[in-house]
Amino acid sequence: MDVDKLTLEEAMQELEGIAKRMEEEDATVDESVNLYARAKELEKHCRAKLEGYKERIQVMEGGQERPLDI
Amino acid sequence: MLGDLVRNMTMTVKQLNDYAANLLERDEVLQGLLVAGELSNFKHHSSGHMYFTLKDESAAIRCVMFRQDAQSVDFNPADGAKVTVGGYVSLYRKEGQFQLHVKSMRLEGVGQLYEQFEKLKAKLEAEGLFDPLAKKALPPYPRRIGVATSRMGAVIRDIISVATRRNLGVDILLYPVAVQGQGAEFEIKTAIEYLDAVDDIDVIIIGRGGGSMEDLWAFNEEVLARAVYACQTPIVSAVGHETDYSISDFVADMRAPTPSAAAELVVPRVEEVLLGIDSLVSAAQGSLFDRMQQMEQRMGAIVNSQQVAGIHSRVGQCEQQVGHWGKLIANTVQNKLGKTETMLDYLAKACESASPATALERGYSLVIDTSTGRTIRSINEIVMGTEATVRFADGRATAVFTGQIEKEDA
Numbered sequence: 001m002d003v004d005k006l007t008l009e010e011a012m013q014e015l016e017g018i019a020k021r022m023e024e025e026d027a028t029v030d031e032s033v034n035l036y037a038r039a040k041e042l043e044k045h046c047r048a049k050l051e052g053y054k055e056r057i058q059v060m061e062g063g064q065e066r067p068l069d070i
Numbered sequence: 071m072l073g074d075l076v077r078n079m080t081m082t083v084k085q086l087n088d089y090a091a092n093l094l095e096r097d098e099v100l101q102g103l104l105v106a107g108e109l110s111n112f113k114h115h116s117s118g119h120m121y122f123t124l125k126d127e128s129a130a131i132r133c134v135m136f137r138q139d140a141q142s143v144d145f146n147p148a149d150g151a152k153v154t155v156g157g158y159v160s161l162y163r164k165e166g167q168f169q170l171h172v173k174s175m176r177l178e179g180v181g182q183l184y185e186q187f188e189k190l191k192a193k194l195e196a197e198g199l200f201d202p203l204a205k206k207a208l209p210p211y212p213r214r215i216g217v218a219t220s221r222m223g224a225v226i227r228d229i230i231s232v233a234t235r236r237n238l239g240v241d242i243l244l245y246p247v248a249v250q251g252q253g254a255e256f257e258i259k260t261a262i263e264y265l266d267a268v269d270d271i272d273v274i275i276i277g278r279g280g281g282s283m284e285d286l287w288a289f290n291e292e293v294l295a296r297a298v299y300a301c302q303t304p305i306v307s308a309v310g311h312e313t314d315y316s317i318s319d320f321v322a323d324m325r326a327p328t329p330s331a332a333a334e335l336v337v338p339r340v341e342e343v344l345l346g347i348d349s350l351v352s353a354a355q356g357s358l359f360d361r362m363q364q365m366e367q368r369m370g371a372i373v374n375s376q377q378v379a380g381i382h383s384r385v386g387q388c389e390q391q392v393g394h395w396g397k398l399i400a401n402t403v404q405n406k407l408g409k410t411e412t413m414l415d416y417l418a419k420a421c422e423s424a425s426p427a428t429a430l431e432r433g434y435s436l437v438i439d440t441s442t443g444r445t446i447r448s449i450n451e452i453v454m455g456t457e458a459t460v461r462f463a464d465g466r467a468t469a470v471f472t473g474q475i476e477k478e479d480a
Contacts (some may be wrong), residue, residue, distance in 0.1 A: 008209045012346065019350045022357035036333055039354040045463055046347050057230060058241045059221065059244040060264070 003041045008049040015042045084163070091161040094168075100159040105170065106178060109151045114140070120147070122186030124155060124170065133157075135172040145177050152178040176294055183283055187290050190317055192345075194292070199299045205323045206304040211338050212272035214241040216303070221246035224279030225329035232333035240337055243271060249278035254288035259297035266301045274301065275332050276318060277308030289316035293398060298322050308332035430463035437461075440468070448478050 006014065018039045022032055059068040081089070094100055107124035114120050118137030132156065135143075147153065156174040161167065195199065219225035226244050233240055244262035248254045258276060265274050276298070278286070287311045288294060297303055298321040307322035308329045319325035325330030344451050372378065422428065426436060437446045438459045446452060453470050460467050 007213065008210075008343075009209060012211065012343075015347065015350045015354075019353040019357070022354050022361075027361065029365055032358045036354050036358045039351055043347055043351045045459060047344070049344060052301070056241040057244070058242070059246060061246075061351050062263075063387075066241075 003045045004039075006042075006045060008046060011046050011049070015039060015046070018042070030051050079341050083166070087161060087163040087166050090166075091163055094161055096343050097159075100214060102154050102156075102158060104154055106152070106154045107131075109147055109153055110149050112147055112149050114147075116425075120149070120172075120413055124153075132162075132167055133169050133172050134162075134171040135175065137321045139173050147175065183290075187317070190290065190292055190295070191320065192315065192319065194295055199295060200320045204299075206308070208304050208324060208336060209272040211343065212240060212336060214243060214268075214270045214272060216243050216245065216268060216271040216274040218245045218247050218261035218265060218276045219278055219329075220249045220272065223249060223329075225275065225277045225332070228330035229275065229333040229337070232330060233337045236337050236339045241270075243268065248288075250281065250285045250288055255291035255294040258288060258294055262301050262305070266303045271303060273336050274303050274305045275308060275326075275329075276305065276322070277326070277329050277332060278310070280311045281312065286310050286314060286316055289318040291317070294318055295321045305337060306332045309328050334389075350360060382429065427463065430461065435460050435462050449475055 003011070018035045021027060022035050026046070052063075057068045058065045076423060087218065105124060107126050110125055110130075112120070112122040118140055120140045120143075122133050122135075122137040124133050125131075135155075135157075145151075145380040153175050155170065155172045157170055157172040160169060160171045163167050200243060215229070217226055217229060221244065221311045226242075229242060233242065238415075243265065245265055247261045249258070262276065265271050276289075278289070286309055289307070295317045298307065298318050304323045306324045306326050307316065307318040308317060308326035309316040312327040315325075324335060326335055326443065421448065438444065439446055439451070440457045440459050446458065452475060454471050454475075456471055458469050458471065460469050
């Protein structure tokens with residue numbers, strides 16, 4: 001799946017899966033190299049996601065979501 | 071008769087109070103009774119005695135509870151608390167104060183609520199609403215957090231402060247509700263149902279700050295418990311202080327001891343997420359290195375294996391042989407060359423001694439027929455009167471054959 005479309009959670013999950021798979025005895029060198037390349041992509045994506053989070057705080061008012069003033 | 075007597079005499083104040091006190095102390099009803107009311111003007115004196123007023127909507131009575139009795143009170147009495155006290159009526163003679171002498175005191179209402187709480191808890195537990203297996207895991211990285219609480223309360227304030235402190239701007243949707251009072255449980259239920267249906271809300275927090283058991287009661291209502299159980303989105307219950315347990319705490323997927331703990335549970339820490347990413351990537355890198363190192367080791371093992379060692383030793387042997395033969399050939403060639411050189415020397419010398427020039431130098435001369443240019447080798451070749459060239463070592467001269475030919479036998 002295209003890395004850019006993953007949520008942070010999905011990307012982290014895939015990253016965990018890759019790290020786990022790469023630890024297994026039967027992973028070939030070719031597979032490991034490909035997985036590592038994918039892991040680097042996922043890492044980049046996760047970092048971008050974290051930076052992109054906006055702190056949107058909203059409140060339900062009169063049946064509508066509005067920004068909440070604290 | 072007695073009435074008439076008393077009407078005509080003058081009493082001291084003390085006599086009056088003694089008389090009234092005696093009357094009160096002799097009354098069976100007044101000497102052992104329970105009175106329900108609300109505490110006010112409560113004072114716990116340094117001596118250990120408690121002084122307070124017990125009141126209801128239309129009346130009040132002064133009360134005293136002495137130290138030895140006050141020690142048995144198992145809660146912190148305060149103004150406004152609804153209590154039932156046991157004791158007897160007396161008159162404080164010094165001031166003519168009619169008062170209740172309290173021997174025991176228990177908190178009213180809560181006792182009844184507590185019983186209700188235990189009953190509902192047992193019932194819901196039996197139905198499986200607290201089953202640990204039915205509890206959903208909290209999402210590690212929620213996109214948006216739904217919060218059902220009071221707009222002004224501790225819960226939303228703590229969540230926002232934790233989220234800000236953690237430097238990870240998670241999105242929050244507050245659904246404001248009343249968290250105490252009549253019908254609060256229905257408002258909270260509606261909020262849960264709304265937030266559960268919002269697509270990008272990954273976790274819900276319900277709760278309120280600390281308060282009395284009555285204040286927290288909405289969270290002990292069956293209707294709310296069932297709404298929490300029915301909620302598809304993981305739900306965290308954070309009601310009151312650490313020591314307060316509510317029914318919603320038991321039904322929720324997770325109980326947070328306080329509202330700020332709820333926020334800590336739900337809002338991921340950005341540093342932790344980054345650390346997680348780092349450790350996963352470096353684990354992957356480590357695995358890759360290990361794999362490559364294994365390959366290198368395998369290649370090393372092949373190079374050092376028996377077969378390869380055999381090839382090496384055979385190559386060595388061949389090299390030795392080649393060296394050996396090479397030397398042999400070189401020696402032979404050297405020998406042959408040496409011999410050839412000697413031979414050449416000899417031949418050169420032989421040639422030299424055979425050369426006509428050498429003979430001429432020794433005194434011989436060469437006779438050449440001038441007309442033909444050929445060397446005359448025999449007396450028979452001579453024709454009288456013809457010219458011949460005689461060659462010496464240092465020049466030549468022309469001669470003419472004359473006279474007689476004398477032939478010698480060989």
